[in-house]
Amino acid sequence: WLGLELNMISILPMIAKQKHPRSTEATTKYFLTQAIASALMLFSSTLNAWQTGSWDITQLNNKLSCILMISALMMKMGAAPTHFWLPEVTQGSPLTTALLITTWQKIAPITLLYTISNHIEPTITLLIGVLSILVGGWGGFNQTQVRKMMAYSSIAHLGWTMTVISIMPNIALTNIIIYMIISTPFFFLITTTSSKTLQTLTTTWNYAPTTTIILMFLLLSMAGLPPLTGFTPKLLILDSLITHK
Numbered sequence: 001w002l003g004l005e006l007n008m009i010s011i012l013p014m015i016a017k018q019k020h021p022r023s024t025e026a027t028t029k030y031f032l033t034q035a036i037a038s039a040l041m042l043f044s045s046t047l048n049a050w051q052t053g054s055w056d057i058t059q060l061n062n063k064l065s066c067i068l069m070i071s072a073l074m075m076k077m078g079a080a081p082t083h084f085w086l087p088e089v090t091q092g093s094p095l096t097t098a099l100l101i102t103t104w105q106k107i108a109p110i111t112l113l114y115t116i117s118n119h120i121e122p123t124i125t126l127l128i129g130v131l132s133i134l135v136g137g138w139g140g141f142n143q144t145q146v147r148k149m150m151a152y153s154s155i156a157h158l159g160w161t162m163t164v165i166s167i168m169p170n171i172a173l174t175n176i177i178i179y180m181i182i183s184t185p186f187f188f189l190i191t192t193t194s195s196k197t198l199q200t201l202t203t204t205w206n207y208a209p210t211t212t213i214i215l216m217f218l219l220l221s222m223a224g225l226p227p228l229t230g231f232t233p234k235l236l237i238l239d240s241l242i243t244h245k
Contacts (some may be wrong), residue, residue: 001039001057004076004108007036011105014097015089030101033075033085040072042070058115065117070128076109078151079128079158080135087139090151098147099187102154104178110176113165121165122244132159144197146190149185153222160237168240175233179222182230186218 008031016027048065049055062067071082078086090098113120136156143149157179165172189211195201205212219229 001038001045006043007105007178008038013094014100017094017097020092022092025202026089029085030089033082037072038076039134040068040216044068048052057112059117060116065133066116066121067124068222069116070113070120070124071202073113074128076154077106077158078155079162079176080082080132080155083132083155087148087151090147091145093147095147095187095191098150099184102150103173103183106154106158106176110161110173115170117169119165122166124168125162125164126241129159129163129165130160132156133163135159144199146196146198149198150187151184154179157222160234164237167244168237171211171233171236171240175237178229179232182218182221184245185224189215220234 012027012031016023044060044065045055045057047058047068048057048062049171051058051062051065052059057069060069075082086101088172090101093101113143133156136152136154136159139155140149140152157176161172161176164175190201191207193201193204193211195204203214204215217228221228224230224234227234
């Protein structure tokens, strides 16, 4: 828990680095959301210790404690239906910080979710996963801002991870790792082109055709188009869901 709090506090100055009202708003939203999620985690652990006598966070034998812990982790990661803060915070952050929020900041909560996956009801994670996929896909339709589009992409990929986290946690972990590997170069290339909207991104062909081609393949890979890398984990997830019915 303390590690998660240090992780949260350390990124706040990075979000607020730009002296702009949008950055201040993003910092406030991020802090409040993470603080509520942290309080839920503490309450979940305390309730579990009270009911079972164990402070081990990986042994959530109390059903209510398990639900509270899942809710807290969903809020920390930005999964639906507690996703509302993620697009706004990402939009108000610099591109490098947006990369950290959509990738690195999810590692600790996902690892914790991985350790308690054997206590989670598959139906709950499946519902959260499907809802996140729908919200991520639908929300990304109307976006012209690159950072908001990537935020919704992050929600959708998190949804794919959530669908199988309780039945095949290794595949879920593989999916999120591949997403991080694909999205990291995308953010770096966007930073080099200084593109903030999709409209400006379409003009990069005039002065950086190689970068434009790489960006196109990265986007198609994130969309899960075969035979690109992003298709493989989605195929494995679908296969696992069909196998386990």
